[in-house]
Amino acid sequence: MSTRRPPAEPWPGGLTRGRVSVGMLAVAALGAGILAWLAGWRLGADAEVYRAGALTFLHGDPLYIAERLTTLPSWVSLPFTYPPAAALLFVPLAALPAGLSWGLVTTASVLALAIVVRTCLRTGTRRLPGAFVVAGLSLLALALEPVWKTLFLGQVNLILMALVVLDVLVLGARGSRWSGVLIGVAAAVKLTPLIFLPHLLVTGRWRAALRGLVTFAGLQGLMFLLMPGDAGRYWAEAASDPERVGAVHWIFNQSLNGMVSRATEVAPWSLAVAIGIAALLAVPAIWLVVRLHRRGESLAALLVTACYALLASPVSWSHHWVWAVPLIVLLLTRGRTWWALAVTAFFASAVLMFVPNGGGAEFGWGPVAFVLGNAYVLAVVLGIVGLAARERRRDRALL
Numbered sequence: 308m309s310t311r312r313p314p315a316e317p318w319p320g321g322l323t324r325g326r327v328s329v330g331m332l333a334v335a336a337l338g339a340g341i342l343a344w345l346a347g348w349r350l351g352a353d354a355e356v357y358r359a360g361a362l363t364f365l366h367g368d369p370l371y372i373a374e375r376l377t378t379l380p381s382w383v384s385l386p387f388t389y390p391p392a393a394a395l396l397f398v399p400l401a402a403l404p405a406g407l408s409w410g411l412v413t414t415a416s417v418l419a420l421a422i423v424v425r426t427c428l429r430t431g432t433r434r435l436p437g438a439f440v441v442a443g444l445s446l447l448a449l450a451l452e453p454v455w456k457t458l459f460l461g462q463v464n465l466i467l468m469a470l471v472v473l474d475v476l477v478l479g480a481r482g483s484r485w486s487g488v489l490i491g492v493a494a495a496v497k498l499t500p501l502i503f504l505p506h507l508l509v510t511g512r513w514r515a516a517l518r519g520l521v522t523f524a525g526l527q528g529l530m531f532l533l534m535p536g537d538a539g540r541y542w543a544e545a546a547s548d549p550e551r552v553g554a555v556h557w558i559f560n561q562s563l564n565g566m567v568s569r570a571t572e573v574a575p576w577s578l579a580v581a582i583g584i585a586a587l588l589a590v591p592a593i594w595l596v597v598r599l600h601r602r603g604e605s606l607a608a609l610l611v612t613a614c615y616a617l618l619a620s621p622v623s624w625s626h627h628w629v630w631a632v633p634l635i636v637l638l639l640t641r642g643r644t645w646w647a648l649a650v651t652a653f654f655a656s657a658v659l660m661f662v663p664n665g666g667g668a669e670f671g672w673g674p675v676a677f678v679l680g681n682a683y684v685l686a687v688v689l690g691i692v693g694l695a696a697r698e699r700r701r702d703r704a705l706l
Contacts, residue, residue, distance in 0.1 A: 328442035329421040336417040340410015351409025352383045354400070354461025358408040360387040361401040364394035370537045371545045380405045388545070388552045391530035391538045392495035409461040416458055419469035420632065421445045426472050427633045430606045431640020444636065451654040453628040464629045467493040468613075471503055472633065474519075475609050479512060487515035491522025498546070499627070502616040503609075509593055510600040510608065552622050558664035561683035562623035569669040569680065578621065585619040588688065591695035598698060606637050611694075614687045625659055628683055658682050 343350050362378040363370055370376070370391070375384045387394070400408045425441045448454050457464045474489035487507060493500040501523065507516035530538045545551055553560070556568040564581040571577045592615040599608035613630040617623040631654045638647035662680040663672070672680055 324439065325425075325441050328439045329418070329445065332421065332442055332445060333414055333418050337410055337414040340407065340413050344404070344406040344410060347406070349382050350459065351412065351461025352385060353463075354408040354412040355380055355383045355405065356385050356387060357389075357393075357397040357412070357461075357463070358400040358403065358405070359383075360389065360394040361397040361399075363387070364534065365398065365401055367534075369540075370394060370534070371540045386551060390495060390498060390527060390546070391534060391541050392526035393497070395526070395530065395533070396492070396496060412461045412463065412466075413458050416463070416465040417445070419465040420448060420454070422469045423465070423472050423633055424448070424636055426476055427606055427636040428640060430476055431637065433640045433642050435639060444639075447651070448632045448635075451629075451631055451651070452657040452659070453626050453631055453654060456626040457629055460626060462626055463496060464627055467496060467500060468629050468633075471500055471613075472609070474515075475503065475506070476605055479507070479515060480605065485518075486512065487518035487520075488522045491519040491526070494519070494523045495526040499616055499620050499623075502619070503612060506596060506609065506612040509597055553624075555622060556669055558659055558662060558669055558680050559625045560622050561617070561625050561628065561659070561681070562620050563618050563684060564621045565623070566681045566684045569672070570677070572667075572670045581621075582619075585615075588615065588618065588691060592691055595691065595695055595698065606633060610634055610637065611691065614691065618684060618687055625683065628654070653682070653686065 342348075356376070356379065359376040359378040360370060363376050366378070368377070370387045374386050376387055379385070400411065403411060421441055424444045428435065428441065428444075449458070454465070456462075470489040470493040474486060474493075477483075478486040478489065487504075490500055490503045490507070494504075504516045504519045504523075507513070507519065527538070555565055556573050557565070558569070560568075562581070563584050564578055567581045567584070568574075568577045571580070592611055595611045596608045599605075599611065610630060610633060617627060617630070620627075631650060635647050635650050638644075638650065658679055659682065662676050663669075664680070669680065678685060
């Protein structure tokens with residue numbers, strides 16, 4: 308008797324009802340955005356930076372000289388920290404009035420969240436019952452600190468995560484000729500997704516990695532034609548200056564560099580130490596990615612790469628940790644309900660917000676505050692090392 312698994316339904320529990328429920332979430336997000344615009348609420352500072360960057364590009368003004376773009380509304384005072392191609396990709400936001408860009412980015416982010424949940428559910432070995440499982444899990448994900456903070460700020464983290472997930476788990480699984488392109492586009496907006504190109508390489512998809520690199524390089528090369536001065540300034544100065552995006556020792560920088568900077572009071576050698584730790588962790592991380600991918604656990608392999616990227620990046624703000632969502636879905640589809648609840652509680656607790664921070668408060672932490680204030684970093688380090696150790700024990704048990 309065949310044990311082959313039946314084809315997955317596009318929407319677990321029902322195509323029509325699943326789409327309607329997700330559509331209702333998107334409509335609610337759009338309604339909230341319009342209400343915030345009409346009421347003059349000051350939401351989505353980062354979405355305003357995206358819009359201002361696009362306007363500055365269209366006006367032909369410099370993007371990386373001033374600490375504040377002149378096209379920003381008066382209540383936002385932030386620099387444009389993204390690669391030059393991001394300004395081009397944000398051009399649709401330039402057509403919106405100030406304040407409404409948050410609504411559009413939030414609506415797109417909610418849809419991206421549902422796409423990630425749906426895609427990850429389809430990779431699992433266990434079906435979750437119910438027509439509204441995608442919308443329900445997406446709604447519950449709003450309680451996670453990285454998710455609600457992404458939406459509050461008008462960040463694009465959920466959108467970029469969806470591009471990577473679709474590229475690796477959908478286009479890659481189908482052997483599509485477009486595989487790699489979405490990662491290249493994501494990296495053109497923020498540099499961190501570049502790490503998924505090596506992920507494609509170590510999992511044997513070098514053509515997709517090449518397409519992603521060509522896409523990224525092509526977009527950046529285009530900007531050298533459209534705005535040569537700014538493009539050169541970004542790659543020569545802004546790209547290598549982590550302080551440009553904020554104080555690296557601030558508690559919400561949940562990366563190895565942030566943790567080491569807090570522990571050493573931003574010693575000149577802090578970044579070098581963080582890079583050294585990241586290099587050591589790369590060994591078990593790469594080994595896990597290859598091993599999990601060969602075993603057919605593509606989502607688990609992708610999550611190892613994503614979590615390692617968050618650790619290794621000089622700056623990983625807490626709202627970048629939206630990869631908690633596919634991790635929770637993975638645990639649920641594997642029947643690890645208690646682990647899923649634990650991870651959900653961990654990221655919903657917003658523990659970072661209850662630890663003294665700001666100014667030099669991070670330099671006076673005791674042991675308890677240090678653990679709580681580096682909770683995301685320490686949890687993932689322990690996760691990677693623990694998972695590698697478990698895999699090694701499995702190997703020994705088979706000998």
